[in-house]
Amino acid sequence: MIREQPTTESAISINHLTVSYGPVPALLDVTVDIPKGKLVGIIGPNGSGKSTLIKAMLGFVKPDLGEVRIFGREAAAAKGMVAYVPQRGAVDWDFPITVREVATMGRYGHRRWWQDMSRRDLQIADQALAKVRMTEFASRQIGQLSGGQQQRVFLARALAQDAEILLLDEPFSGVDAATENAILEVLRETRQQGRTLCVVHHDLSTAAEYFDYLILLKQRMFGFGTPEQILEPQLLCDVYEGNMKVFAELSGTRSAGDRSP
């Protein structure tokens, strides 16, 4: 296993994390230190526990063993330091809620339950919408947006949360290339502000270009390091069990250079 010793302060440190839903563990003995201010991709085959890892970082699932620490605090006690962009499939798109209301939801954690949203909160929500270029859709119901726009609304909500850490579950799935670039742009800007971002990602061909570090996961940690260290044919072969399609994609796209901006 490849481990990079982080020289900077670690934002998320996970120690011997084991999570199970029944007899088979979703995560087994995951240990990793994610340094602050980096854009980190979480890759691995389907059902490899990527979403579970995100939920554990949010303190939403109870580990059987081990712990997740957010800047030294237990995940369950680090409320509000972590923002979350759910997978598109996990959202009820018929819910009676508008784009601006979703963005404003990002401010809920900053007010007590009996307090109203202040004008400042609404301002921050609107700024977040402007940042992802969704201002003109602010009063639309969220089901009336395209896939990429929907993704951007939830990104705006995460930005409005003003959290130190952003977790994104497959933000690039089902969006067109232009939206993918727009989202990536915002993610990079957010990293520039010293925030830490963890992104569940399934497209190996773009992983090297997008991320500073990669976590290779299949129940267990198969590696954490720079893309050059992780995107090793031998390592990927172990994890993807020789699924050749993955490698064809990887080498094919690299040589044609389609994706480079």
Added chain:
Amino acid sequence: MNSLVEWLTDLQLEQGHLIRPIIVGTLISLVCSVVGCFIVLRRMSFLADAIAHAMLAGVIGGYLIMKIVFGREAHLVGMLAGAILAGILTVALIGFITRVSRIKQDTAIGIMYTGIFGLGALAVSIKSIGGYVHIDITHYIIGNVLAVTNEELWLLAVVSSLVLCSVILFFRPLQITSFDPVMAASIGIPVLAVDYLLTACTSLVVVSGVRVAGVILVVALIITPAASAYLLTDRLNRMVLLSAFIGILGYWLGFGLTIAIGSSPGPTIVVTMTLIFLLILLLAPRYGILADWIRRSSLVPQEVMEDVLGAIVRSTGNVMAIPQVLQAVTAPNRRVQRAIRLLARRNLLECEADQVRLTETGQAEATRLVRAHRLWETYLAQTGEASERIHEKAHQLEHISDQQTVDYLDDKLGHPITDPHGTIIPVDSVQTSGQQDVKASMLRRGNRARIEQILPAANRLGLSVGSEITVLPRSVDGQTWNLKTDRGTAIALNHTEADALIVRPIPTDEDEGDAIPASDVS
């Protein structure tokens, strides 16, 4: 003023027995429909129904305990507490069963509520216990708001204000836990506690609503107004207000009908609410059936618009009389006319008197469609489709004309110049306009281009990046590309090599792509 007081006094004297049910019913409809919004959004309708049924056992349990232990007859608070306990117990049991077994939630609900309802019914049917119970069970089964007592009115007033206050105070937590529980938990909202709060509120409104509609029908008071409101708005706060309004309106209309025709109040009110729902389902401005129907019938299918463009460009070039267009496109005339208007609005064509003319963009779009059509024809001919069906099939398929598909067909067919009928397949005018790099295989006779990149497969040709080429006619089989370099040497390339040569076309004054005679490949 005086007459109003008189009227009210008269009303009190003559219709006193009606005022109490109106106040009670209004309160109940209000809280039921408000809580109902969250139940509908969380897909908990069946669970609310279960709580309603289970409370019968709770009422009887509460009655018996109060009577046996404290000797109090028909103690209201005792029965209320029993009902709420039974509701919460049912929810807990359902959760337990789904957690420990492979039984899914809907089945678990079905099992538990019939079981607990049955337990209540069984208890009163035993003579020794039934003799103890001096309450009219039918009041609980179909409800009777006319028989409501003053004591109950006060109890319901307290319950209603409790529930309303909770919903108003905890509106944001209720909203976010219904919409995105994971995010709610991540910002420190106690999701489980909010769930319990909603369950408790549901039990309370169910217990209240039973007075109006009985355990069997009470769920209608909760979900029908909420579902109606859900069809009318896109905001939760408005949905809650609308739902309350619809609930109260439904109650008043239903209650009026009850008095007018002398029917049983519970069923009448529920039927009224259902009718209101159906009316809204039909007429709702955005999510109604009628609106959907109007939207769909005024929508001009993309195919009709494409057929109009295709018909014009295929006729005499780019002008066509409107009657001819109507004749050429197989669709209802009104629809074709609407398609023409829409195309004009999109600047794809111009209407002059009774004829239409393609604009420049319209022409490009039409050419693109013709290209797709003729490539599909070529493809169909190659896959062995019977020749008399080729045109018709390609006519359906040409609507699949996205860039990737057309590029794929073009490449697979070896970038053909003519279709099976011998007519020219137009070039991709966007890709070969000189704005972007293309494969040399896409060029036609007479095109000039500058070499931008040479992929390994074209290495043996000895060409260099930056030099210019002129395209000569393809060889007899159509699969050998002939180029002339700027130094005058002629080179022959196969398909793979032509694909491996990335070039930037140099625009020429006249568009030669379309002007190549069919004999080019004969």
